Amino acid sequence: MIEGAGVASLLVEGIGVLVTNGPEGGVARDAALVVEDGVVVWAGERRGAPQGVEERVEAGGRAVVPGFVDSHAHLVFAGDRAEEFAARMAGRAYSAGGIRTTVGATRAATDEELAGNVGRLAGEAGRAGTTTIECKSGYGLTVADEVRSLRVARGFTEEVTFLGAHVVPPEYAGRADEYVDLVRGEMLDACAPHAKWIDVFCERGAFDGEQTRAILEAGVARGLGLRVHAGQLGEGPGVRIAVEMGAASADHVTHLTDADVDALASGDTVATLLPGAEFSTRSPYPDARRLIDAGVTVALASDCNPGSSYTTNMPFCIALAVREMRMTPEEALWAATMGGARALRRTDVGHLTPGARADFVMLDAPSPVHLAYRPGVPLVSRVWRAGRELGRESPVSRRGREFG
Structure with missing residues (x-):
């Protein structure tokens, strides 16, 4: 798994369904996610997302879930x-x-x-x-x-x-x-x-x-x-x-x-x-x-x-x-x-609420239900870990900490 270049701030917008695992339902529709320095700083409906980020990614209605x-x-x-x-x-x-x-x-x-x-x-x-x-x-x-x-x-x-x-x-x-x-x-x-x-x-x-x-x-x-x-x-x-x-x-x-x-x-x-x-x-x-x-x-x-x-x-x-x-x-x-x-007694992963490490997955599907609805289909489209997008084609080419 190859890590791509990281950015100081990132806005992922146009998310059809965003699963945050937060305390208030944990799901937002027509949503956005904002990341700064590898950490989630904002998640919710797109219309309320802060602007002025360094990079934007358009999800095109795809679902985003925690890594x-x-x-x-x-x-x-x-x-x-x-x-x-x-x-x-x-x-x-x-x-x-x-x-x-x-x-x-x-x-x-x-x-x-x-x-x-x-x-x-x-x-x-x-x-x-x-x-x-x-x-x-x-x-x-x-x-x-x-x-x-x-x-x-x-x-x-x-x-x-x-x-x-x-x-x-x-x-x-x-x-x-x-x-x-x-x-x-x-x-x-x-x-x-x-x-x-x-x-x-x-x-x-x-x-x-x-x-x-x-x-x-x-x-x-x-x-x-x-x-x-x-x-x-x-x-x-x-x-x-x-x-x-x-x-x-x-x-x-x-x-x-x-x-x-x-x-x-x-x-x-x-x-x-x-x-x-x-x-x-x-x-x-x-x-x-x-x-x-x-x-x-x-x-x-x-x-x-x-x-x-x-x-x-x-x-x-x-x-x-x-x-x-x-x-x-x-x-x-x-x-x-x-x-x-x-x-694993971790509080920094498994969710996409402010303060969490920005580990998230974009699915080539409009809803996370498709993970079970379409078994065996490679629905994982893009993956980010600590705000860095991971390469999807190349195998690991170096030894080093890939997960944590």
């Missing part, structure tokens, strides 16, 4: 698992064990190969409207490989998550507790300076509740924020641990008890739904309607990874959420923008 905030992605890896996907489509069930295939390929890759792959995926995401993305480690599972994965991720985003507790690697087979000790000790000591968050895959075939809690407590002690993979393959303790420990998000949450829903509704933990995973594994989709009606804050994210959700496309996830998870188009867009921001 997508993808709060769950696994971009640092090598290889692919296309054969595994094909086998699932032929009837084989999904399990967490396939992660180990990617671990082997990632360990064998060079730093340059890993960075090149992240750059490729970051470019895809940016061209599809993502302006903030979270990136996890978790395919190295040695001290050295987890550290280098985090260093690679930090070249592209500040939302970096240490996921040494993804699965137990082959060399620790039958010795899960020893691996947990490594993760919350030497590995965490080496990785914490390079990460903002810590995550655990709390699931059968990965880590149980006691192990999850121990790893998260060690992360808190080193100043990291908490995230939890919970309830993807079946009911378990992950959601309640996330809420009890004040995690920013519990992710997947496909399988929930009533107690899990009540816990999420009563706490500050965001339920991050990842419909790309259900699409790719032919698993039941989460019931977003159940969560929303209970008062739970919901986010949508891509879960981009080579095994169970090999997509960077947030509009695709929005379409799935509307079609398969009983969300309205408005709810799905909010979850992919403001919901993702809340899952």
Whole structure:
């Protein structure tokens, strides 16, 4: 994703529908947006827009929405698992064990190969409207490989998550507790300076509740924020641990008890739904309607990874959420923008109200409903991040922070 030249002030006018996610409805028609020095300073009906800007862009009736905030992605890896996907489509069930295939390929890759792959995926995401993305480690599972994965991720985003507790690697087979000790000790000591968050895959075939809690407590002690993979393959303790420990998000949450829903509704933990995973594994989709009606804050994210959700496309996830998870188009867009921001505990992104970072997307459509109404169509026309228009054709040609 190539950043274009920035300007000190910018007026985008002639917007058919402007979604701001603001407190008063969050939608304006025949609207305009004014940006100064990368920050939104005005948004509303065009007739009230301030003048005297350095540059004008005519939207021609197109819709403008906040840049997508993808709060769950696994971009640092090598290889692919296309054969595994094909086998699932032929009837084989999904399990967490396939992660180990990617671990082997990632360990064998060079730093340059890993960075090149992240750059490729970051470019895809940016061209599809993502302006903030979270990136996890978790395919190295040695001290050295987890550290280098985090260093690679930090070249592209500040939302970096240490996921040494993804699965137990082959060399620790039958010795899960020893691996947990490594993760919350030497590995965490080496990785914490390079990460903002810590995550655990709390699931059968990965880590149980006691192990999850121990790893998260060690992360808190080193100043990291908490995230939890919970309830993807079946009911378990992950959601309640996330809420009890004040995690920013519990992710997947496909399988929930009533107690899990009540816990999420009563706490500050965001339920991050990842419909790309259900699409790719032919698993039941989460019931977003159940969560929303209970008062739970919901986010949508891509879960981009080579095994169970090999997509960077947030509009695709929005379409799935509307079609398969009983969300309205408005709810799905909010979850992919403001919901993702809340899952990352960010107040500067996910909305287009004064003071927000000027991350926005122009759609080649008159309404954001078209994101779900026209699934699979490349409706993202132009993308701005911090007031700079991003190139839409060229891949990433340099290493450097692309998201934040």
